[in-house]
Amino acid sequence: MLVHIIFKVNCILFFMEFEFVPVDFDYFDFEGRNYVRMIGRNEKGQKGCVVDFHDANFYVVLKKGADVKKIVEKIKEIEVRRSGRVTKVLRTEVLDKKFLGKSVKAVRIFVTNYKDAHDVASEIGDLDGIDKRREYDIPMVTKYIKESGVEPLRWYTVEGQEIEDENQLSGVANLNVDFCVLANKIKPSKNDKEFVPKILAYDIETNDREIGKGDVLMVSFFGDGIKKVLTWKKCGNAPNYVEFCEDEGKMIERFVECVNDYAPDILTGYFSDGFDLPYLKAVAERSGIDFGLGVDGKGPLFSRGRIPSGKISGIVHVDLYRFVDAVFSQYLQSETLSLNEVAKELVGEEKEDFDFSKLSNMKDLDWRDLFSYNLQDSVVTYKLMEKIWPDILEFSLIVKEPLFDVTRDRMATHVENYILHNLDRFNEIVEKRPMHNEIGERRAMGKYEGAFVFEPKPGLYENLVMFDFTSMYASVIVSYNLSKASLIEPHKKGNDLIVEFEKKKSFFPEMLEDIIKRRKKYKKELAQNPSGILKARSNAYKLLANAAYGYQGFFGARYYCREAAAATASFAKKNILGAIDKIKKAGYTIVYSDTDSIAFLQGSKTEKDILKFLSEINAGLPGIMELDLENFYKRGLFVLKRGGVGGAKKKYALVDEKGRIKIRGFETVRRDWCRLTRDLQSDVLSKILEDGDEKRALKVLKKVVEDLMKRKVGLDELMIRTQLRRGLGDYVSEGPHVVAAKKMEALGVPVSTGMLIEYFIGEGSGKRIGDRVHLAGDRVGYDVDYYLKNQILPAVENIFEVFGVDVKSVAEGSEQKKLF
DNA sequence: GCGGCGCTTATACC
DNA sequence: ACCGGTATAAGCGCCGC
Numbered sequence: 001m002l003v004h005i006i007f008k009v010n011c012i013l014f015f016m017e018f019e020f021v022p023v024d025f026d027y028f029d030f031e032g033r034n035y036v037r038m039i040g041r042n043e044k045g046q047k048g049c050v051v052d053f054h055d056a057n058f059y060v061v062l063k064k065g066a067d068v069k070k071i072v073e074k075i076k077e078i079e080v081r082r083s084g085r086v087t088k089v090l091r092t093e094v095l096d097k098k099f100l101g102k103s104v105k106a107v108r109i110f111v112t113n114y115k116d117a118h119d120v121a122s123e124i125g126d127l128d129g130i131d132k133r134r135e136y137d138i139p140m141v142t143k144y145i146k147e148s149g150v151e152p153l154r155w156y157t158v159e160g161q162e163i164e165d166e167n168q169l170s171g172v173a174n175l176n177v178d179f180c181v182l183a184n185k186i187k188p189s190k191n192d193k194e195f196v197p198k199i200l201a202y203d204i205e206t207n208d209r210e211i212g213k214g215d216v217l218m219v220s221f222f223g224d225g226i227k228k229v230l231t232w233k234k235c236g237n238a239p240n241y242v243e244f245c246e247d248e249g250k251m252i253e254r255f256v257e258c259v260n261d262y263a264p265d266i267l268t269g270y271f272s273d274g275f276d277l278p279y280l281k282a283v284a285e286r287s288g289i290d291f292g293l294g295v296d297g298k299g300p301l302f303s304r305g306r307i308p309s310g311k312i313s314g315i316v317h318v319d320l321y322r323f324v325d326a327v328f329s330q331y332l333q334s335e336t337l338s339l340n341e342v343a344k345e346l347v348g349e350e351k352e353d354f355d356f357s358k359l360s361n362m363k364d365l366d367w368r369d370l371f372s373y374n375l376q377d378s379v380v381t382y383k384l385m386e387k388i389w390p391d392i393l394e395f396s397l398i399v400k401e402p403l404f405d406v407t408r409d410r411m412a413t414h415v416e417n418y419i420l421h422n423l424d425r426f427n428e429i430v431e432k433r434p435m436h437n438e439i440g441e442r443r444a445m446g447k448y449e450g451a452f453v454f455e456p457k458p459g460l461y462e463n464l465v466m467f468d469f470t471s472m473y474a475s476v477i478v479s480y481n482l483s484k485a486s487l488i489e490p491h492k493k494g495n496d497l498i499v500e501f502e503k504k505k506s507f508f509p510e511m512l513e514d515i516i517k518r519r520k521k522y523k524k525e526l527a528q529n530p531s532g533i534l535k536a537r538s539n540a541y542k543l544l545a546n547a548a549y550g551y552q553g554f555f556g557a558r559y560y561c562r563e564a565a566a567a568t569a570s571f572a573k574k575n576i577l578g579a580i581d582k583i584k585k586a587g588y589t590i591v592y593s594d595t596d597s598i599a600f601l602q603g604s605k606t607e608k609d610i611l612k613f614l615s616e617i618n619a620g621l622p623g624i625m626e627l628d629l630e631n632f633y634k635r636g637l638f639v640l641k642r643g644g645v646g647g648a649k650k651k652y653a654l655v656d657e658k659g660r661i662k663i664r665g666f667e668t669v670r671r672d673w674c675r676l677t678r679d680l681q682s683d684v685l686s687k688i689l690e691d692g693d694e695k696r697a698l699k700v701l702k703k704v705v706e707d708l709m710k711r712k713v714g715l716d717e718l719m720i721r722t723q724l725r726r727g728l729g730d731y732v733s734e735g736p737h738v739v740a741a742k743k744m745e746a747l748g749v750p751v752s753t754g755m756l757i758e759y760f761i762g763e764g765s766g767k768r769i770g771d772r773v774h775l776a777g778d779r780v781g782y783d784v785d786y787y788l789k790n791q792i793l794p795a796v797e798n799i800f801e802v803f804g805v806d807v808k809s810v811a812e813g814s815e816q817k818k819l820f
Numbered sequence: 821g822c823g824g825c826g827c828t829t830a831t832a833c834c
Numbered sequence: 835a836c837c838g839g840t841a842t843a844a845g846c847g848c849c850g851c
Contacts, residue, residue: 306835326836410836439835450839451834472834473838550837557837565838595834595840642843650833650841665832665842672830672844722830733828733846769845790844 016181019043020050020158021195022150023265024316025141025402027054028170032112036144037172039295039314040265043191047263048179049295049314050158051172052186054144055090056114058121058136059097059429062105066129068094074127075109080119087116098428099132101485101506106429114140134429138420145400146421148186152402153393155189175314176260176295194533197389199223200264201382204276205374207359209750211275212282215248218371219255219280222378226262229375230254235367242371249287252280256293259315266316266403267293268385270339270377273319273408277310278302309408316403320384323392323407327414327543335671336756343380347387352376390536398540411547412554418544419511419559426507431484431558442555448566452573454580454593456638456647458802460688461591463602464654465610466630467579469572471519471542472596473549474512476571477564479623483508483552484561499563508552508559513624515545572596579627582617592638592652597630607632631656635689639798648798655689667795674760676717677791680704684796694803698810701796705811708784708792718782721756736761739770747775761786 022038029035038050060075062068072092080087090110097106111120121136135143145151160183163173173180200223208214218231229242232251238244245251259267269276277300284291284299291299295314302308310317325337334341340351354373358366396406399414400421409417420430434442469475476482486506490499505513519541526534551557553565576598580590583600592599602610610629617627633654641648651665667673668682680700687697707713722737728751731738740759745751762780764772769790774780793807800807 412835412837415837443835447839453833453840468834547837550839553838554836556835569839597834648842664834667843670831670843725830731829735829735845737830768847794843 015159015161017157017159018181019155019189019191020048020186021155022050022152023195023197023403024314025144025152026313027114027140027144028172029113029115030168030170034112034114034140035169036141036148038150039175039177041195042179046178047265047295047314048177048181049172049175050160050181050183050186051163051169052144052148052150052183054140054148055110056112056117056140056143057108057110057147058117059106059108059134060121060124060130061097061099061132061134061429062107063129063131066105068105068107068129071127071129072107075107075124078120078123080116080123082116082119085113085116087111087113087120089120096427098426099134100431101426101428101502101504104131104429132432134432137433138430141402142417142420146424149188150186151400152396153195154397155191155193155195156186157189158183159185174296176297177314195393197265198263199266199268199382199385199389200226200259200262201268201378201385202272202276203269203374203377203381204279205370206279211279212286216251216279216283218374219251220371220374220378221258221262222375222382223262223264226258227375227379228258229371230258231367231371233362233367235371236364238368238371241375248283249289252284252287252289252291255280256291259293264315266318266385267312268318268320268381270381270384271319271321272317273308273310273322277317278308281310309404311404316407318385318392318403318407320381320388320407323388326408326410327391327395328388339377339380339384343384347380347383349380349383351380390532391539394533394536394540398537398544411543412551412557415544415547415551416558418515419508422511423507426510428507433558434556434560439555442560442562445562448553448562448569449573450569451595452576452593453595453649454590454598455649456592456652458638458640458647458798460692460802461601461636461638462634462692464591464599464633464636465588465602466597466599466633466654467583467614467627468597468630469576470626470628471516471545472572472575472625473568474516474545475623475625476568476575477548477552478509478513478516479625480567480571481505481509482561482564482567482571484559484564487561487563490563499567501564501567508548512545512548515541515548516624519545575621575625579617582620583613586613591636594650599633599636602632633657633662635692637685637688637799637802640801642794642798653685653689655686659690661686661689671756672720672722673795674718674720674787674791676704676708676713676787677795679717680792681795681799684799688799694800694805698800698805701792701800701807702810702813704792705788708787711781711784713782713787715760715776715782718760718787719758719776720760721758724751724753724755724757727753734770736768736770736773739773740775743773743775761790 020040020042022040024039026037034054034056036052036054041047075092076089078089090112093108095106095108097104111117117136121133160181163169163180163182166173200221202221204219205217206214207217217233218229221228227241230245230251232245232247245254281291281300293300293312298313300310300312302310324342329337332345334345343349352373354369392407396403399417401417423430481501483506486502488500490497519538522534522538526538549568552561580593580598584590588600590600614629633656636654638652639648654662663669663685666681668678683700684697688694724741728741737757740757741751759773759775761772761783762774763783766772772783793811797807
């Protein structure tokens with residue numbers, strides 16, 4: 001009774017209501033119950049913590065005719081003892097649910113500790129009448145968001161009481177935040193103003209690339225009202241943004257202090273999961289420094305995985321490289337995902353130059369250059385974050401996962417999370433993740449038949465039309481209802497395996513249709529009212545739609561369905577072949593086609609004729625499928641396969657009416673060919689497309705051949721760059737770039753997987769090209785013969801062949817000239 | 821010692 | 835392991851002669 005009164009008094013005293021936007025999510029258990037801890041901001045911009053109670057739960061799906069009462073009674077008796085905990089079943093609910101679209105009777109089981117849900121589920125496994133156990137493998141935070149409706153980065157009205165007792169709720173009251181509240185009620189707020197995060201960008205410089213091996217020489221920060229470089233190196237006349245610390249340990253302490261004072265929502269770096277944060281942590285440990293970056297005073301935690309992820313309590317650590325790599329890279333022009341290239345493309349800002357070979361002997365001037373370089377990296381990272389923020393925000397809002405995860409998840413996971421968070425309107429229980437053996441089986445299945453590619457007849461064509469299907473594979477999935485839930489169990493009919501899908505729309509195609517509709521809506525709104533947010537929103541839906549097909553064919557997917565993926569490719573093929581047939585029958589000549597696009601000759605038809613014809617084709621297409629006019633092209637060049645028979649697929653050059661050139665597949669767009677070859681080929685292609693003949697292009701070729709023979713070409717134009725995609729010991733075949741990488745390693749240059757290896761081919765003997773591989777600094781002359789025969793001539797040979805010009809004799813002509 | 825050829829590897833297209 | 839299949843092409847490395 002007394003306890004009750006005190007509780008009431010507490011309520012009256014500390015009851016509060018405020019606006020809150022959750023940014024970071026975490027969970028803990030306290031006295032046998034589960035809580036979610038959200039760090040975010042209130043309407044006054046104060047950073048705080050809201051704790052919400054959440055009962056962990058999962059489902060069992062019952063067999064038809066199961067004795068529900070008996071099962072429930074048995075389930076209630078289950079207890080799991082583990083790591084000194086006892087987890088019990090709190091309560092159960094018997095429900096009518098759906099699983100893969102079918103109606104099922106299910107028991108929802110609430111347990112006292114999330115960590116043991118899996119074990120409780122296993123314990124239940126053997127009971128009679130139980131068909132499946134599901135949702136025990138969904139992360140606690142994801143479950144909470146799904147079931148509470150409290151989503152990241154949206155505004156809520158929170159009713160609750162301040163937590164003041166330091167011993168309460170695992171000590172959340174000790175967090176370094178402005179307020180800490182246990183929620184009674186969290187409801188969506190009318191406040192719809194956009195959340196603007198407080199961002200701090202950082203970057204470190206070290207004297208050894210290997211993590212923790214060298215010293216952290218300096219750390220830079222850039223944010224709203226903060227611009228700083230911390231260092232323990234001595235240097236005269238340093239700019240005023242440099243702050244000197246006594247030693248490396250003091251510098252790291254100061255780093256922690258600066259982050260805590262600034263109290264950002266987001267701490268961002270570029271490749272900081274793999275470098276900056278683990279480096280700082282390692283050096284802090286070595287120096288015996290408390291690296292308490294988090295609001296809980298603890299250091300960053302690194303999750304194990306292929307790439308470690310650095311998590312800081314209460315501050316979202318965002319490694320922009322991860323997001324760019326997972327979500328953006330396929331839409332970027334950049335040949336590498338280095339900060340410099342990506343920032344140049346997206347924000348037009350570049351890094352500064354610094355010659356790192358100076359590190360062993362630094363003068364004051366060099367230090368000042370390095371401070372400036374270090375600061376600029378943070379500036380560039382900050383600007384990149386500002387640019388990409390709308391995309392990160394939209395992804396988080398759409399897939400309803402916290403920032404930390406959204407910035408690290410790959411597209412398949414985004415699609416999966418989108419599904420997970422939208423299943424409730426279908427009353428669906430979530431499918432489980434595939435187990436290890438299941439993944440193995442799926443992968444062992446091998447490939448299924450994919451897209452159709454038309455073999456072009458080499459030649460220079462005039463006046464082409466290009467049609468393409470909008471979001472083809474996604475629209476096929478929707479139009480034919482292809483998914484795991486709609487798959488009718490494949491059955492044999494004679495020797496054929498019959499694979500069919502139900503007509504009634506299942507949840508995946510329905511969600512996808514919604515995604516496509518939204519994409520259209522926001523794209524339209526964007527055209528009328530351009531804004532970064534609308535662009536990001538439209539783009540996020542487009543990306544999700546484009547990843548949907550790959551998701552169903554991905555072996556790690558909960559809703560993996562090989563039949564659906566294969567059927568998607570098959571129906572797509574059927575439709576493009578059908579469209580090609582119609583275009584042919586209408587009297588046009590097909591020039592090329594790849595997957596979802598068709599190029600054909602305009603002939604004597606007008607643009608109006610073409611558009612009318614297009615709408616006729618569209619009238620006959622199934623479901624939401626749609627063929628679109630991509631563009632008209634003035635000229636198009638298609639070439640022969642190298643040394644082979646037939647036209648080369650995935651290789652062509654087009655020029656549109658406005659003179660815009662589109663080059664696909666040629667060496668020009670391949671980063672593993674030297675600059676000289678790429679520039680020459682690009683020049684040759686554009687001259688041919690502009691002129692309609694090869695005369696000017698031939699002059700360009702002759703000039704380059706002569707320059708090369710006279711050795712007037714700079715080495716930088718001859719460097720070949722190839723990515724090292726595995727460890728040096730893992731190669732079966734030792735290609736030139738592997739030889740180059742081994743040479744680098746021998747010189748003490750750190751070599752790692754993913755690096756672009758740069759080398760050139762020098763003069764000398766040796767059977768292999770690899771025997772003549774040299775690094776940039778080597779004092780060896782480049783091999784003119786190699787660059788002529790293995791680079792320049794192969795790249796232009798089949799282009800000139802279209803005009804009946806033999807480049808070998810052209811080159812020999814140049815050689816003759818040189819000899820006489 | 822050398823040409824042929826299968827295989828490995830990187831990169832691109834959609 | 836972190837979305838799929840289709841395609842070109844270089845260069846290695848082995849085989850047979």
